[in-house]
Amino acid sequence: MREPSLPSVYRLVTLDTVDSTNTEAKRLAAEGEEKAPDGTLVWAKEQTDGHGRRGRKWHSPPGNLYCSLILRPDVAAAKAAELSFVAGLAIFDALGSVGEPGHQVHLKWPNDVLLNDRKVAGLLLETETGGDEIPDWVVLGLGVNVGVFPGDTDFPATSFRAEQWPATEVDCLESFCRHFMLWSGKWLEEGFEPIRKNWLQRCHGQGEEIEVRLDNETVKGVFTDLDENGALLLKTADGERRITAGDVFFAEA
Secondary structure, eight states, rough: OOOOOOOOOOOOEEEEEOHHHHHHHHHHHHHHHHHHHHEEEEEEEEEOOBHHHGOOOOOOOTSEEEEEEOOSSSSSSHHHHTTHHHHHHHHHHHHHSOOOOOOOEETTTEEEEETTEEEEEEEEEEEOTTTTOOSSSEEEEEOOOOSOOOOOOOSSSSOOOTTTTOOOHHHHHHHHHHHHHHHHHHHHHOHHHHHHHHHHHHHHHHSSSSEOOSSSSSSEEEEEOOOSSEEEEEEEEEEEEEEOOOOOEEOOO
């Protein structure tokens, strides 16, 4: 496999195997900015203990893309959470660059990417602080099903190979890094509003009835919008609900 060619703002750390790229990135980030400056990117060929949102195990055999980016934005933690939408736009555009024509790519709230209505990528944002404190670092994890995909998931999955895409992990990594640089620059210069608008233009389910599974209940309603903080606005029979975390499922076609 060839070495990635990345813009100079990135500092690549390549590993054959790691427990989790996010865990390794957090270890590096905690050692300080000199050890792991903004733009440090941990890339592994395999994860032995990969995880996604809510601590769910992320199946991580060789053949897929697993990477985590260390960022040090000078913003409050609540503002830094917007980076998951920035990254969503970057991976959407990356798939548009490396993919084949005739396929549907959409974003799925809050941090998944769909290829032909099946999950092909997921994002995980982690920091060491909460509230309005400015975090020392943010770790943005990305997993993309390039060669293989799990078959035992609640939401159907797919991979590049299953959809007859010849793009490699390196192709995807290079394209994501280029597009993330562009979208994060726009976010820093113009704020969240253009990110929100562009995300909505690329998402699946807006204006349709969806099901959102929360920790203690399942809510059904029409996905109307994202608010100024990226929360999902759902029109239900009991009025509008603002949802900050949950798993979205769409009505059967």
